[in-house]
Structure formats: C-alpha cells, structure tokens
Amino acid sequence: VDPPSQLPYNSRPCFTSSTTTDALLTNYCRPSYLIIGAGKAGTSSLYNYLLDHPDVLPADSKQTHYWKYDHKENSVKSLKKYFAHFPRSWEFNLEPDGTTTKVVGESSPGYLTDEKAASYIKREMPGVKIITVIRDPINRAMSSYRYNYLQMIGADTRQPTGRHSRRRNNGKEKDPASTNHYSHLEAIMSDTGEIISSSTSITPNHVTFSEFVRAEMAFLRSCASADTKDIMKSCLFDPSTLDAQWENITKTTASGSSKELKTHSSYLVRSMLGRGFYQNQLESWEKQHDVKVVCVEHLTKASGGEVLADVANFIGLADFDFSGTLNEKGIYNYGSNTGYGKSTTWDEFERKKRAGGGGVDESLRRELIEFYKSFGEWDHFAARCGWSSA
Numbered sequence: 397v398d399p400p401s402q403l404p405y406n407s408r409p410c411f412t413s414s415t416t417t418d419a420l421l422t423n424y425c426r427p428s429y430l431i432i433g434a435g436k437a438g439t440s441s442l443y444n445y446l447l448d449h450p451d452v453l454p455a456d457s458k459q460t461h462y463w464k465y466d467h468k469e470n471s472v473k474s475l476k477k478y479f480a481h482f483p484r485s486w487e488f489n490l491e492p493d494g495t496t497t498k499v500v501g502e503s504s505p506g507y508l509t510d511e512k513a514a515s516y517i518k519r520e521m522p523g524v525k526i527i528t529v530i531r532d533p534i535n536r537a538m539s540s541y542r543y544n545y546l547q548m549i550g551a552d553t554r555q556p557t558g559r560h561s562r563r564r565n566n567g568k569e570k571d572p573a574s575t576n577h578y579s580h581l582e583a584i585m586s587d588t589g590e591i592i593s594s595s596t597s598i599t600p601n602h603v604t605f606s607e608f609v610r611a612e613m614a615f616l617r618s619c620a621s622a623d624t625k626d627i628m629k630s631c632l633f634d635p636s637t638l639d640a641q642w643e644n645i646t647k648t649t650a651s652g653s654s655k656e657l658k659t660h661s662s663y664l665v666r667s668m669l670g671r672g673f674y675q676n677q678l679e680s681w682e683k684q685h686d687v688k689v690v691c692v693e694h695l696t697k698a699s700g701g702e703v704l705a706d707v708a709n710f711i712g713l714a715d716f717d718f719s720g721t722l723n724e725k726g727i728y729n730y731g732s733n734t735g736y737g738k739s740t741t742w743d744e745f746e747r748k749k750r751a752g753g754g755g756v757d758e759s760l761r762r763e764l765i766e767f768y769k770s771f772g773e774w775d776h777f778a779a780r781c782g783w784s785s786a
C-alpha cells in the first residue's frame with residue numbers, strides 16, 4: 397500500500413474566474429484521474445467500481461478517447477469540448493477558495509498505446525493520476541479476439557457497443573445471411589461456452605484465434621528491433637508495418653484470402669498480442685506521470701475492495717470502505733454481455749466459468765507465454781498478478 401496521495405491540482409480541479417484567464421473555460425473541470433487501459437482488461441469494471449466512492453462524480457461517458465484522437469487541435473475551444481464531458485463546477489461543492497474533495501475521471505483504453513497522449517495529458521492536466529488495469533495478456537488477447545473481431549464482423553444482434561459498431565453499417569440494411577450466421581455463433585458462445593478456436597467448422601470464413609496470434613507472433617518477431625525489443629515503437633505505430641502484418645495473416649492462413657478480415661477495429665485486431673506488452677507501453681507514461689498498475693486478477697469479489705481502497709488512496713480521495721462494491725456491482729462488460737455500463741452478477745460469471753470453454757488451447761498458451769518471455773514482458777507482471785505460467 398502506497399502512502400496517501402494529494403489530490404491533483406491542489407484540490408482545485410475546476411477553472412474559476414480567478415484561476416483562468418480564459419473565460420471560455422470558466423466553470424469547466426478537469427479529470428483528476430484517467431484509467432488509460434488496457435482495453436479488455438477490466439477498465440469498465442474499475443471505472444464503475446470507483447463511482448461508489450461518495451466523492452467520485454460520473455463523467456457523461458466512461459471513455460472519451462479525446463487525447464488519442466482530438467488532441468492535435470490543441471485549442472481552448474477543443475479543450476472545452478473535452479471538459480464538457482465532466483460535471484461543471486457547481487456540482488463539485490467548491491469551497492470559497494476553489495478547493496473540493498470531489499473528483500471526476502474517465503477511462504479510455506486507447507491512451508495506453510499512445511505515448512503522445514502521455515505528453516499532451518501532462519501538458520494540459522499536470523498531476524492527473526494515471527491508472528492502468530492489466531490482465532493476463534493471453535486472456536486479454538482472447539477477449540479482444542471475441543470483442544474486436546468476432547463481434548465486430550457480426551455485431552448485428554447486439555446493442556451498439558461503442559463508436560466502432562455505431563459506424564459499422566452506415567445505416568444500411570444488414571446482410572440477413574451474416575445476421576443468421578453470427579447470431580448462431582454468438583448463441584453457441586454464450587450458452588454453452590463452446591471453444592472459439594475450434595469453431596472453424598461453424599463459421600468457416602472467420603480467422604481463428606490461433607491463426608491470428610501465430611501471424612502476429614511472426615510479425616512482431618520480424619519487426620521488433622533486436623536490441624531494444626521495443627515493439628511499440630518498431631511495430632505498432634507504423635501503418636506500413638501493420639499492413640504487412642495484415643497481408644501476412646492472409647498469406648499464412650489456409651485459404652486466407654476468402655476469410656473475413658475486415659473490421660472497423662482492425663488496429664485492435666492487428667495488435668491483439670501487441671497490446672499485452674504492458675511494460676513496454678507503460679514506460680513513456682511512467683517517465684511523465686504518477687502511474688498505478690492494478691491487476692484485474694485481484695479485483696475479486698472477496699478482496700477487490702482492498703484494491704479499490706488502494707486506488708482511491710492513490711488518487712488522493714478520503715478513505716472509503718469498498719468491501720461491498722464488487723459483490724453488489726458484479727463484473728462489467730463480461731463475455732457477450734458487452735457494454736461499458738452493463739454488469740453481470742458473480743453467480744452468472746461463476747456459472748459460465750464452470751460451463752468452461754472459450755479458453756485458449758494449452759499448447760498455444762505455452763507458446764504465447766514463451767513468446768512474451770522472450771521479450772522480457774511476461775516476467776514483469778506474471779508473479780505479481782498471479783498469471784498461470786503452467
């Protein structure tokens with residue numbers, strides 16, 4: 397447990413006429429904490445759990461992705477657009493000197509992969525507390541495969557799950573064949589927990605998990621610079637290397653060209669393993685910010701409350717008893733019950749787990765552990781988070 401922290405901005409998150417010369421920003425308030433990722437590692441749960449603290453106010457949405465997409469504008473007008481996602485000063489119970497114990501935050505998983513975001517955030521919100529939730533990278537990759545690939549290429553029977561799916565059909569009619577096809581797969585996934593990696597016979601035109609990760613391993617091995625092994629810089633930021641990886645998937649999978657590759661979240665699919673290089677991504681953040689790393693494996697019904705108390709302490713909040721939070725709130729964005737504000741009860745979660753399936757084949761898992769080890773990534777967090785190395 398770290399020593400208690402101070403709230404950012406000397407407890408003055410809001411711009412008042414005495415703290416800003418920019419009339420446009422008056423009464424707007426800055427987030428005091430950002431959950432920067434990792435995607436599919438439990439960011440929705442952490443965001444929603446923290447809202448239990450009486451001094452944490454909700455933003456208008458869990459994620460804005462502002463610092464990833466809009467920061468280039470770099471104008472007061474654009475900043476105002478960002479701060480408009482958060483409550484205004486009158487909701488913060490400001491003291492006459494502008495201080496408050498209340499905070500607001502947001503949770504945009506795309507920030508972690510973007511070292512430029514680290515600098516922009518530092519410039520505009522110095523002292524903001526940075527939180528990352530991480531997860532066994534192989535389980536994270538499987539979750540991403542289901543959500544960013546399987547669901548996206550056939551997201552027809554679901555509620556919208558974010559900006560990607562809202563864009564998906566451009567308002568056009570859905571293809572009835574694909575609706576039937578994937579609703580069948582989804583039914584199988586959610587009802588019986590059938591193993592996805594062996595479901596080729598059900599959906600012969602989708603790329604399997606094993607095909608994806610094998611292609612990505614080959615790609616990352618070939619482009620990561622041998623001495624630094626810095627995969628973020630060498631492999632994931634250059635669109636041309638990503639295109640090469642895409643082609644590689646088509647070449648290396650049997651009848652690859654007839655498989656359905658296109659999805660609106662293609663970047664996320666192309667970096668299913670890459671986004672599990674947590675330490676590599678965190679380096680640029682840790683140089684500039686106070687960073688707290690949380691293992692999702694510790695966010696259990698039994699002891700998740702202590703982890704949350706530690707996170708609250710890190711933000712600078714007053715002590716609060718989170719022991720009932722996880723039990724009450726359940727697990728957010730679980731399995732096919734996707735949605736940043738959608739939760740699944742622990743009983744349901746346990747039932748699905750007992751039903752089994754959907755996991756990663758043992759020998760492939762061993763191969764992936766060796767892969768992460770060869771870059772020095774696995775050993776960084778495996779013991780601390782309790783990832784199974786067997």
Ligand SMILES: Nc1ncnc2c1ncn2[C@@H]1O[C@H](COP(=O)(O)OS(=O)(=O)O)[C@@H](OP(=O)(O)O)[C@H]1O
Pocket residue numbers: 434435436437438439440441442505535538539540543692693695696727728729730731732736
């Ligand atoms: N408390 C707790 N313990 C264990 N696992 C948990 C917990 N909370 C969320 N999760 C799992 O995290 C996955 C969702 O992650 P995110 O909310 O970050 O996804 S997203 O990137 O915002 O779409 C999603 O993983 P999958 O179910 O494997 O897809 C959730 O089940």
